[in-house]
Amino acid sequence: MIPTKPVVQQAPVKVFVASTGNGFMRDIGSWLVEAARLSGRTATLVDDSLPGADGAINLVVAPHEFFELFDASASELQRAAAASVCVCTEQPGTPWFHLAVDACRRGLYTLDINPQGVAALRDVDVDSAHLPLGAVPSITAPVVDRSIDVLFMGGLDDRRAAVLADLAPHLYRRNADIRVFHFDRPVTATTPGVLFGAEKYALLASSTLLVNLHRDRSAHLPAGTTPPAYFEWARMIEAMANGCVVVTEPSDGFEPLRAGTHFVETSADRMAAALDELLADPARIEQIREAAQHAVCIELALHQPLNLALDHIEGHVLPRLAEHVATSRPTRGLWRLGASRVTPPVRLGPFRPHLAIQKRAKQLALAENQTLRQLDALSCLLRHGTEQHIERVETPSFATAEPQVSVLVTLYNYADVVVETLDSIVASEGVEMELIVVDDHATDHSRAVVLDFIAAHPEAPVVLLGKDANEGLAAARNTGFEQARAPFVMVIDADNMIYPTALAKLAKALNDEPDAAAAYSILEDFGTQRSIRSAVAWDVDRLCHANYIDAQAMWRVGDWRRLGGYRADDDHVYGWEDWDLWLRLAADGGHAVLVAQMLGRYRVQQSSMIALTNLATDDAIDAIRARYPSLPWPA
Known part of the structure; x- marks a missing residue:
């Protein structure tokens, strides 16, 4: 009788997202769950409990949100962060990235969806690796009719607003769809005008071009500093998977994708001209669409790099995790997360010494x-x-x-x-x-x-x-x-x-x-x-x-x-x-x-x-x- 090789049980995967956080992060979390299942693992999306040293691989998407919004004590949050592999999604230099670092430092290992984020994490001694994003099958929606010529989806700041204003004279005859939101509150499924999941993918599948504009980060950096051109991987993947051609400002960290082949790169002052030129050239649109869709859905399919990352975590991180969480190390150092749940101090009202005069003048x-x-x-x-x-x-x-x-x-x-x-x-x-x-x-x-x-x-x-x-x-x-x-x-x-x-x-x-x-x-x-x-x-x-x-x-x-x-x-x-x-x-x-x-x-x-x-x-x-x-x- 031929002896059978024992079946090795792989560690299950739990993907944690904030229950009241931004819907974009829940979408990314759902991609990770699907990709892990395609790799043969058991995977679940969790939003109602904290990670623990329970033998599972705990991936926490957007730790700056999850640990900020979860209702628990600081020590509970810190030990949960120690039991986690954080998946960072934010641009280095932003307040959200700095908050994420507080959580990443507690854990043994961190993943970031952009090489710039990996470099910034390593600069502060966080053991981190790049998780290249790619598509999962559920992202791709059926194409019924590409009735939208130009689509923009993103948070609104002064820089983006000024660039969009310059596009107005070029878009009023087009079928454009400009979907913006403000950063002053979490963007959830109840936020009017913002779509997530299948509805968002259907919108992208109905659109010919997606405009990508960089956020204004001048307020987050030292005076005179030029921010790196961050490639918004999640937005790019879901657009390309649905055949929506991306037209973006110059970016770094997009390899192995290639500008001109998988997307169009242009400066903000040439954005309008680039849109006009592309819409007048359907053959080029189709060429870029096919190349990009094949790249993100086949060559860069998410389950492939995620499987490698999970194997590494299971072999090199999980064996050390229980001992790490049990020590006092997770509770040491700076911890700024959870501030939104703390009762704010009583503050004096605005100082308006001339209010009575102003009222009388009015x-x-x-x-x-x-x-x-x-x-x-x-x-x-x-x-x-x-x-x-x-x-x-x-x-x-x-x-x-x-x-x-x-x-x-x-x-x-x-x-x-x-x-x-x-x-x-x-x-x-x-x-x-x-x-x-x-x-x-x-x-x-x-x-x-x-x-x-x-x-x-x-x-x-x-x-x-x-x-x-x-x-x-x-x-x-x-x-x-x-x-x-x-x-x-x-x-x-x-x-x-x-x-x-x-x-x-x-x-x-x-x-x-x-x-x-x-x-x-x-x-x-x-x-x-x-x-x-x-x-x-x-x-x-x-x-x-x-x-x-x-x-x-x-x-x-x-x-x-x-x-x-x-x-x-x-x-x-x-x-x-x-x-x-x-x-x-x-x-x-x-x-x-x-x-x-x-x-x-x-x-x-x-x-x-x-x-x-x-x-x-x-x-x-x-x-x-x-x-x-x-x-x-x-x-």
């Missing part, structure tokens, strides 16, 4: 506004026999127009820029529109400028409603809404602009989502600042912290009317008329839909109205919170 300024409006009404009464008289001037084509969208521009002392706004509106494509301009008794020659515009554009359906007594922004907008003939009204300030496709795309969003009361798009900042705004999907919790959605939005007239229009009778909302209406919509159980494309332009300049609003805000915020008590206001 009251006087608002009283002056009211007095001037009363004088306007009196003057109008003397001239016209009524406290309000509205001059109406139409283009010849206005009366017979059958608009799908009414565009409302309220005007007060923007004579020098309003023509740019009006030109951008009448250049709209793919939708029948009418333009309603409400002059709120401007003190410059705004009305004359609009009259000249009407005379020069007889073919465009335009009406000017010139008030002879100023009533304020909210009342002016309400006047325009009341005159609208279309079911949708687009609100645009007199110094801002839209791209030609904006109206058609926003109207389509409202038609596609009948329950949405309004639609808004991402706006490109221009003027004294390059950035983007109104870029995050509808999020009531975020809305209660601050208004992040600009007035430039398209409303269903029926919903606007049901909500009662803009509040024109309360000084507390002066300058916050838009925020008040968004909050009213939220309190009513309604919502607005974000069209995740850059379709409008926001002129950044000093605003006296906002300056007056922000002179003293405490009373106004208290009044708004009291008006909408059912909303989830921050403590």
Whole structure:
């Protein structure tokens, strides 16, 4: 009888992720579980317990999150870190990387998905190795239709926002999808507009190009230091596995992938040109797509390097682990993790020695506004026999127009820029529109400028409603809404602009989502600042912290009317008329839909109205919170 070779039982694998951490890390954790199972091991994803010296290989993904967010004492966390093999995912030099180091130092061995991270860990005497990321079968989604030309997914900072703003003039005719989030809270499956797992892979499989922009790390490094160009391996792998061609800023540490073969590398100032060139060359896109997909799914398949790493850990780390955890070494040295669960110290409120003066100044300024409006009404009464008289001037084509969208521009002392706004509106494509301009008794020659515009554009359906007594922004907008003939009204300030496709795309969003009361798009900042705004999907919790959605939005007239229009009778909302209406919509159980494309332009300049609003805000915020008590206001 031939003797049989005894079966060697391999150590099981546990992959730990934070239950309330970023969903991106859970995705990476699920890849590791799948790859370990493909290697023949038992593997599970764990988010409800700490690692221990129990004979398993404990891989902790994103230790800066896991040990920060898990509810346990410092000594328990430190011993758990000692029993772990941390899998680091963060860029060296960032606060998150430094937190991860505290956990890595407790353990005997660490893995990092980027060679830069390995080098930085070794610089602080952490025994570490590179875990090359690759694809697992579940990442690849079936391709139904690549309807999205350009996709961006990432956290928003000033640098990325400025680069995205520069892309706006090149993308408004494309089918773009700009999905951004903020770094101020964990990004989870409940974060509006952000996708994970199968939904994210399906989005990538529906996209032709993925734009990759580096984060701004200047605040995390010494002055004058140039950060290394970090290659975001996880983002690249999931894009390439789904045939989405990556267009990235120059990076380091991407080997064995090759720029020009597996992805396209270009500088930020040439990003727009690179996108245009690629989209005009489908053959090159297909060539890069095939090479990249084969590389990450076959040549670099994750189960191959992970199996080698697990064999090394089982043979050289596990035999020493129990003794290591039992010593006092894991509890020595710097430990900064867990600070978010510590009750913060009681702090004094902001030092505002002139608050009483600021409040009084705001009251006087608002009283002056009211007095001037009363004088306007009196003057109008003397001239016209009524406290309000509205001059109406139409283009010849206005009366017979059958608009799908009414565009409302309220005007007060923007004579020098309003023509740019009006030109951008009448250049709209793919939708029948009418333009309603409400002059709120401007003190410059705004009305004359609009009259000249009407005379020069007889073919465009335009009406000017010139008030002879100023009533304020909210009342002016309400006047325009009341005159609208279309079911949708687009609100645009007199110094801002839209791209030609904006109206058609926003109207389509409202038609596609009948329950949405309004639609808004991402706006490109221009003027004294390059950035983007109104870029995050509808999020009531975020809305209660601050208004992040600009007035430039398209409303269903029926919903606007049901909500009662803009509040024109309360000084507390002066300058916050838009925020008040968004909050009213939220309190009513309604919502607005974000069209995740850059379709409008926001002129950044000093605003006296906002300056007056922000002179003293405490009373106004208290009044708004009291008006909408059912909303989830921050403590």
